[in-house]
Amino acid sequence: MGIQITPSVLNADLSRLADEVARIPSADWVHVDVMDNHFVPNLTLGLPVVEALAQHSTLPIDVHLMIEDPDRWAPAYAEAGVGSVTFHLEAAAAPVRLARELRAQGARASMALKPATPLEAAEGMLGELDMLLLMTVEPGFGGQKFLDLVLPKIRRARELVSAAGLELWLQVDGGVSAETVERAAEAGADVFVAGSAVYSAEDPDAVVRELRDLAHAASLGE
Ligand SMILES: O=C(CO)[C@@H](O)[C@H](O)COP(=O)(O)O
Numbered sequence: 666m667g668i669q670i671t672p673s674v675l676n677a678d679l680s681r682l683a684d685e686v687a688r689i690p691s692a693d694w695v696h697v698d699v700m701d702n703h704f705v706p707n708l709t710l711g712l713p714v715v716e717a718l719a720q721h722s723t724l725p726i727d728v729h730l731m732i733e734d735p736d737r738w739a740p741a742y743a744e745a746g747v748g749s750v751t752f753h754l755e756a757a758a759a760p761v762r763l764a765r766e767l768r769a770q771g772a773r774a775s776m777a778l779k780p781a782t783p784l785e786a787a788e789g790m791l792g793e794l795d796m797l798l799l800m801t802v803e804p805g806f807g808g809q810k811f812l813d814l815v816l817p818k819i820r821r822a823r824e825l826v827s828a829a830g831l832e833l834w835l836q837v838d839g840g841v842s843a844e845t846v847e848r849a850a851e852a853g854a855d856v857f858v859a860g861s862a863v864y865s866a867e868d869p870d871a872v873v874r875e876l877r878d879l880a881h882a883a884s885l886g887e
C-alpha cells in the first residue's frame with residue numbers, strides 16, 4: 666500500500682468537523698480520537714459524532730479508541746461504517762475475539778500499544794490484525810513530543826511483519842511532524858497520524874503532502 670497520511674482532527678475545529686476533513690483532500694484517512702476519561706485522562710467524542718461524520722466525511726475514517734472495555738464498544742464503530750477501528754491491547758479483555766469481530770463487521774481491525782507496552786504482548790496475534798498502532802506519545806492529548814524511545818519497537822515490528830510476510834500496516838501516532846516523520850519512516854512505519862502539525866498550519870493539505878514526501882523518501886533510504 667505504501668506510505669499513508671492520516672491527520673487527526675483532535676486539534677481541529679470540532680464545531681465544523683466535516684469542513685475540517687474537507688480541508689485535507691490529499692490525506693488517505695481521517696483519524697478520530699475517541700477518549701472516555703477512564704482509559705486516558707481526557708474526554709473527546711463518541712459514537713453519535715462518529716456516525717454523523719461517517720455520513721459527511723470525504724475521507725474514510727480511522728477511529729482510535731482510547732476507552733475501557735473496547736470489547737463491548739468497538740464493534741458499533743465498525744457497524745457505523747468506520748473503515749478502520751483501533752482498540753488498545755491494554756484495555757481489551759479478549760483482543761483476538763475482538764479483532765475477528767471487527768473484521769466480520771467489514772472494518773479493518775487494528776490494535777494499539779502504549780509506548781511502554783512491549784511488542785511481545787502483540788507478537789502472537791499479528792496475523793489477526795490489519796494494522797498495528799505503535800503510540801509515539803502517551804495517549805490522551807495532542808501536541809506532545811515524539812518519543813524516540815519507540816523507534817526500536819517500530820524497527821522490530823517491521824522485521825517481524827516482513828519475516829512473516831504479513832500485509833500488516835504499521836501506524837505511528839503522536840508528535841509526528843516534518844521534524845520526526847523521517848525517523849519513524851526509516852524505522853519502518855508506513856501509516857502516519859499527525860494532528861497539531863497538520864491543523865496548526867495555514868494550509869493543512871500542504872503539510873499532508875510534505876509529510877508524505879518526507880516519509881516516502883526516508884522509507885527508500887534517501
Ligand atoms: O491519539 C492521539 C493522542 O492520544 C493522537 O491521535 C493525537 O491527536 C495526535 O496529535 P499530535 O501529537 O500529532 O498533535
Ligand SMILES: [Fe+2]
Binds near residue numbers: 698
Ligand atoms: Fe490517535
